[in-house]
Amino acid sequence: MTDVLKVLTNIRSLRVIARDLALEQLESILEKFSWLWLRKKKSY
Numbered sequence: 001m002t003d004v005l006k007v008l009t010n011i012r013s014l015r016v017i018a019r020d021l022a023l024e025q026l027e028s029i030l031e032k033f034s035w036l037w038l039r040k041k042k043s044y
Contacts, residue, residue, distance in 0.1 A: 007013040
């Protein structure tokens, strides 16, 4: 597992990262992950 994947799957790490981001940045990240998730879901 890569370091990035370890961070993305660890809620504590995500909380630390989110603490330093503006709400707009978090919303942008959510939008991108949602888009990726939908594309992955449709491919199955």
